[in-house]
Amino acid sequence: MSDDKQPLARIPLAGVIGSPVAHSKSPQLHGHWLRTNGIAGYYIPMDVGADDLAQVLQTLPKLGFVGVNITVPHKERALALADLVTDRATLIGAANTLIFRKDGKLHADNTDGYGFIQNLRQNAPTWRPEAGPAAVLGAGGAARAVVASLLDVGVPEIFISNRTRIRAEALQSEFGKRLTVVDWVQAGNMLEDAVTVVNTTSLGMLGKPPLRVPLDGLRRGALVTDLVYAPLKTQLLIEAEKMGCVTVDGLGMLLHQAVPAFERWFGVRPIVDSATRAAVLR
Numbered sequence: 001m002s003d004d005k006q007p008l009a010r011i012p013l014a015g016v017i018g019s020p021v022a023h024s025k026s027p028q029l030h031g032h033w034l035r036t037n038g039i040a041g042y043y044i045p046m047d048v049g050a051d052d053l054a055q056v057l058q059t060l061p062k063l064g065f066v067g068v069n070i071t072v073p074h075k076e077r078a079l080a081l082a083d084l085v086t087d088r089a090t091l092i093g094a095a096n097t098l099i100f101r102k103d104g105k106l107h108a109d110n111t112d113g114y115g116f117i118q119n120l121r122q123n124a125p126t127w128r129p130e131a132g133p134a135a136v137l138g139a140g141g142a143a144r145a146v147v148a149s150l151l152d153v154g155v156p157e158i159f160i161s162n163r164t165r166i167r168a169e170a171l172q173s174e175f176g177k178r179l180t181v182v183d184w185v186q187a188g189n190m191l192e193d194a195v196t197v198v199n200t201t202s203l204g205m206l207g208k209p210p211l212r213v214p215l216d217g218l219r220r221g222a223l224v225t226d227l228v229y230a231p232l233k234t235q236l237l238i239e240a241e242k243m244g245c246v247t248v249d250g251l252g253m254l255l256h257q258a259v260p261a262f263e264r265w266f267g268v269r270p271i272v273d274s275a276t277r278a279a280v281l282r
Helices: 026-036 050-063 075-081 087-092 112-123 141-152 165-175 184-191 235-242 251-266 274-281
Strands: 013-018 042-047 065-070 097-100 106-109 134-137 158-161 179-181 196-199 223-226 246-248
Touching: 013 026, 013 050, 013 251, 026 042, 026 251, 026 274, 050 065, 050 075, 050 097, 065 251, 075 106, 087 106, 087 112, 087 141, 097 251, 112 141, 112 223, 112 246, 112 251, 134 141, 134 184, 141 158, 141 165, 141 196, 158 165, 158 184, 165 179, 223 235, 235 246, 251 274
Parallel strands: 013 042, 013 065, 134 158, 134 196, 158 179, 196 223, 223 246
Antiparallel strands: 065 097, 097 106
């Protein structure tokens, strides 16, 4: 009697590469989506040193990996190692998502800006980016994604302030005349005209110093968002809420930036809903 059983399909694997990486919420997030969509796949955190990154990225496709997320400190290096790079990853200068293509090519994308905007659209549906200037605190990698995406959706002008002014000036030289650099000691002043206010720094995060920018200039009805999501409600958001601002926490950006990656790797577009938030906060 012949055995006509077909060989089982290879289980798709994905994961997140960084150093450190144990704190990442991405395994909880993707694990939730894999379960709820009935997909027999796995998402694995991998602590990889800088010297090993290139070799690891060459090896993973041979083990059944369809792609990986990239986090600190490898986002710029991953971009340089890629064969194909999306326009938005080039603009931001970093990759957070890699797709291992069937033709062997490494495809780099950056979905941080997409995740940032989708979070605002879902949780502040009345937000109108074109209604006036934005104020951005910080000028690191996350700020690059935020600035690029705000300009893309029609924010007319961005005031940007960073503790080290030269980093803000570097962003201004790259993104052009719609950016105005403000000294850190004057950062509170740029809030007065802003209809969108974004903290991209780690100030206010658990275990980090507080954000000491004066907030008395915040406009009632302005949208205030913080990329920090531990704690979920930062002091910035608490104060902004008291002043009549619309506030959006940073967790949604993490959830939404993962949507395009999951879809590319596993062939299903996942939904960001209350159950998704709950799975990540567990």
